Every structure is written in structure tokens, then in C-alpha cells.
Amino acid sequence: MPDTTPDPSTVLPALPALSAQAERLIELGVHEIAGLSADEIRAFAAQAAAGPEAGAVGDGALLAVHPDRAPASALAPLLRRDGRPGFVVVDMADVDAFTPCAVELPDAPLYMVSGVDRGDHMSNWSPDEALPALTEEDRTPLVLTEGIHWVLQQPEALERNLCFMTIGSRLRKPDGTLDARTPAIWISNGTGRDGRERRNAPKVGWCWWNNRHTWLGFASTTGRRG
Template sequence: MEPLRQSTDDLDRTGKQTQEGYAPFIIVVNSGWVDGERAMHLVERKNKTGFSVMDSDDINRFKPIEGITIPDGMAYMLADIDTGKQTLNVTPNEALPTILQQNRSPLTLEEGIALITHYPELLGKNNGFSLLASRCGDRRVTALWISGGRPKLGWCWAGNPHTWLGSASCGGRRGLPAGNSL
């Protein structure tokens, strides 16, 4: 992971990291190495493990939407992550064009799980976030929230707003520098 660590040197870490709902960067393990269901069981928040209402087959149906390029390799870095407080009570369908217009990218299912693995405190009671960059061909959008005190991976309809659910985004994805591989 050392080559990824070196690519954090130019990130702006002033001020934003103290804002609620923000992370400067995270490492994302590609789903080919750890699937979403297993990854959710590895998430821990306040001594409670994560879970999903979807089985592995359903989770694996969710793939990156058109325009989202995931870096090659076992892992990559996601930078400038926002859980989407400005999109609370906005439908995922309406939030996506806004995120893209801001030159940001929505998060995939794997990226959302990685975010709460690194920063479980970003997921709060009555304050979750949708993962708009992963779709499976129907009207569902995956999302993360707290249920029974535990981090939960589930889904919501893309056309329904929720007062407690925003849409997470990032400033970019960085793969390993040329010549490195994991």
C-alpha cells in the first residue's frame, strides 16, 4: 500500500477534515478481493458489527454506472469524500446531476463500505447516505444507515427522498502509479 500512501502527499487536508461528514481519503479494496457482504460484516461501529439485508448474489449485481471508472488493481484511493449532508431529503435521481455538475463523483457500494470501515463515526443514527454509483438495472440505489444501533447496507428507491439520507460523493479516485501493482 506504500505507493498509495505516497499519493496522499498533495491532498488538501486543511480545515475540511474537521467538518462533519467529510474524510480526506480512504483506501478501497476492490470487490474482487473482498465482496460487499463479507466487507459489511467486518465494519464495526460502537462495538457493533455491520450487516446487510441483501445476500451476496444481490450485492454482486450492483456495478458501477456509466462514466465511473474504477482503478485497476487490488486497491485504490478515494479522495475528498463527502457523505452528502447537502443532499438530505433530495431523491437520488435528483442528487446525481447535482453531484456531477460539481465535478464530483458519486460513491460505489464498495467505496461506501470502505468509508465506514475507515470512519465508522461518519454513519450516524438518522443520518445515512446513498451510494449512487452502483446500480443493478432496476430503480434501487444502495445505501448505508444505522439500524438497531448497527451499520446496515440496504437499498432505497432512486425516486424517493429521505430526510435522513444524503448522497455521498468524492473528488476523485487514484490508482497505483505506473509500474506498481498489488
């Protein structure tokens, strides 16, 4: 497997303050999708920023809405790049059926995700290779909606040749086995069924569990708190 040492040149700046993230979600109407009021979003962000664990979890953390409240299909179109809205690939109509797998989310409509990393040092790894390596690092992979929230708050987290998978979301088939598709977020080239009008748009798609891609890392977190 490739070297696991992170490249310091790919380190992203800190996320906006939680209060700014709350306003961003309100501006996009995410609170309405989630059935929450703007005041509820603001109050959670304020409490999280001022709480006893704020330094350990809240500083630089990502504000996320639980996927049960705001599914990927509703969040993806809110993404923007070069003026083009985000989209879900046509052969992933079941995107919202990709639910947390081996990842425990807080039982709350709003929560924080700490220590988010794009996993550039795992580019050209397969999900099957990356998952145990993340576990050894005491990290868990992001679920798809967390990845979308990250790009909503920090669009520069998605770059050409530096995009990421969100393997914390999997689709369990009726027989109990896991679908081999694994969700990822990258930038469309405007080819094939994407359509030329979607060139450079943020794209929610999938890759096979055992395949490697030089341009996809594995987004992960050090923890979550509601």
C-alpha cells in the same frame, strides 16, 4: 430542491493516515478476502503517501480495495457499531451484483478515493435529483464498497439521521435496464426483519431511485487513483 449549501456542523474530521488505514484493513483481514498480502497493502499505502500526487490525492484520501477483490457481502459484516456487526438486508441477497455504473474505478486491486463527502446537504433529495447535481460539482458518487470502506476507517461517518446512499453502484437487469433499487448504508432500528438484536447495527440496504429520505445524503468523491 433543498438548499445545497453544506452545513459546517456536519463536517467530519480528516481520515486517518494511509498507513493507519492499511493496518486497519489488515487487522480486519480484508487483505485475505482480497487475496493480497499484508505487505502489499502496506507497500501501496506507503507509496501513495510518498508519491508525487500525495498532496493532491493522498492527503486525507480513503484507501479502498476494488470490489472485484472484496465484495460488499464480505465487507459488510466487518462493520461495527455499539458492538453489533454490520449486515446486508435480507431482500438484497444480490448485493454483489450492484456494480459500478457511470463511475470508472482504477484497474487495480488497491486505489485511493479523494475528497470523500457524505452529501448531507442533499438529504431529502432523490438519487435521480442528486446525480446530476453531483456531476455539476465535478464529483462522482461512491460505489457501495467505497462507502463500506469509509465506515470501516471512520465509524463516525455513519450517524443517526446522517447516513448516506452510494448511488455509484447499480444493478443492471438482463434486459439492460437499471434496477430501481439503489444501495445505501444506514443504522438499523432493529425493527421488522432486521430483528431486535440488530438495533443500532450498521446496515447495508436499498432505497428506490425516485424516493427521498430526510436522513440519507449522497456520498461522493472528487476523484480516484490507483
